[in-house]
Amino acid sequence: MSHIHRIASRDSSLALWQTNAVMASLKQLGYPCELIPLKTLGDINLVEPLYAMGVQGVFTKELDTALLNNQADIAVHSLKDVPTVLPKGLMIAAVLERASNDDILVHREGFDPAKKENAVIATSSIRRKSQWLKRYPTHQLVNVRGNVGTRLKKFEDEGWDGIIFAKAGLERLNLLPKHFTVLNWMLSAPAQGTIAIVCRKEDKDAVIACKKINHEPTEICISVExxxxxxxxxxxxxxxxxxxxxxxxxxxxxxxxxxxxxxxxxxxxxxxxxxxxxxxxxxxxxxxxxxxxxxxxxxxxxxxxxxxxx
CATH class of the missing domain: 3.30.160.40 (Porphobilinogen deaminase, C-terminal domain)
Incomplete structure (x- = not known):
């Protein structure tokens, strides 16, 4: 087990938290690991809405390339960012136990979306936008991009009434604010709250190591989704x-x-x-x-x- 597994990750605080969780699990089993932080298209282009970029895998392509070029052995992702068809030669080797799949609204103190017709809500997700407008058709939805900390700061600076997050991300970073509401009526994205581990199919050492930390009940549910x-x-x-x-x-x-x-x-x-x-x-x-x-x-x-x- 002396082989050092090179683990590619986006360099955002949330991505690094997730990668460190995977590394900790592997190290506990005796697998040495080395972190390789990378930037993706989704990290660099913070203006254009994700759906308007016209490509899939905006948060995964650079990590896939590192795997395929043998610059990394393992890549860690938020599974909801991973396209359903992976590049040839790659596989999802494992998933960690799912955290909360809930969406939450971070909002101003006392804000009630049902009582403000012209409320302004921020989200970069067209899934969240669609479900929000179904429930509150008079509200204005604005696009917001950036990592978790950036989006929280924009919320404070812009004067929006609320901003929608995945609860799991804020919990992992210990950034849940005082005023938030769980949107228990909003159906989540496929695989939301799940950390995925991708590697080359031919890399048997990496596959075997990752399989040892796979959470099978989560794997079944996210596979259905x-x-x-x-x-x-x-x-x-x-x-x-x-x-x-x-x-x-x-x-x-x-x-x-x-x-x-x-x-x-x-x-x-x-x-x-x-x-x-x-x-x-x-x-x-x-x-x-x-x-x-x-x-x-x-x-x-x-x-x-x-x-x-x-």
Whole structure:
């Protein structure tokens, strides 16, 4: 076990926290590790909304390249940032136990979104924007980019009424503010709250090491969610939500696809025996694709993507 595993990570505070968690787990098992911090397109371009960039993997490509060029052995990601189809030769070798999948609203003291018609809410996620506008159609949604600390500072400086975060990120950095509300009505992104570990398929040493820290219940649930996303051909440019949870001997799944402005949405709910978990994602996606409403929503995004990509 003397081989040093070179671990690539984005250099944001949250990404480094996640990578250090993986490194700690591997070191506990006797695997030496070396950190390799990198910047990605998503870290450099902090102006353009993610969905408008026209590419997938804006937070992962540079780490993938480091793996494929043998400049790193392992890469650590927030799994919700990882495309459903990885570059040839790479694999998700493990996931850590899922943290909270909740979205939260960080807001001004006393703010009630139901009582302010012209509220201004910040988010860079079209999934969050769509679900928020469905519930509060008169609110203004503004784009915000940057790492967690940058976005919190922008919230303080800009005078917005609220800003939406993944709860897990703020908890990991011990940055949960005094005034926040869990958005228990908002369906989360596929694999939200999950740390993924990617490596080369051919690197058996890295694969074996990572498999030892894999959390299988999390792996099953996020695989269902990502399968749903895959069969809907979704990414950062489509508001797709999904959540799978164990319920006794079953897995309960909720999936949602919605229009950008929140005026149309289609939700699907499925319950399967745990032993049939591999069927759930595709079955739920098929239900969306075969419905008239689902076809309308997905066609809207196909046209939008064609226009965006020229």
């Amino acid at each position: 990502r399968d749903f996303l895959f069969h809907l051909e979704g990414g950062c440019s489509v508001p797709i939500s999904a959540l799978a949870k164990f319920e006794n001997e079953h897995i309960h799944f909720e999936g949602l696809v919605s229009s950008l402005d929140g005026t149309r949405e289609l939700k699907v709910t499925r319950k399967f025996l745990t032993s049939d978990w591999k069927k759930i994602g595709k079955a739920a996606a098929d239900a969306i694709r075969q419905s008239n409403e689902g076809k309308l929503i997905l066609d809207e995004f196909r046209k939008l993507n064609r226009n965006t990509n020229g």
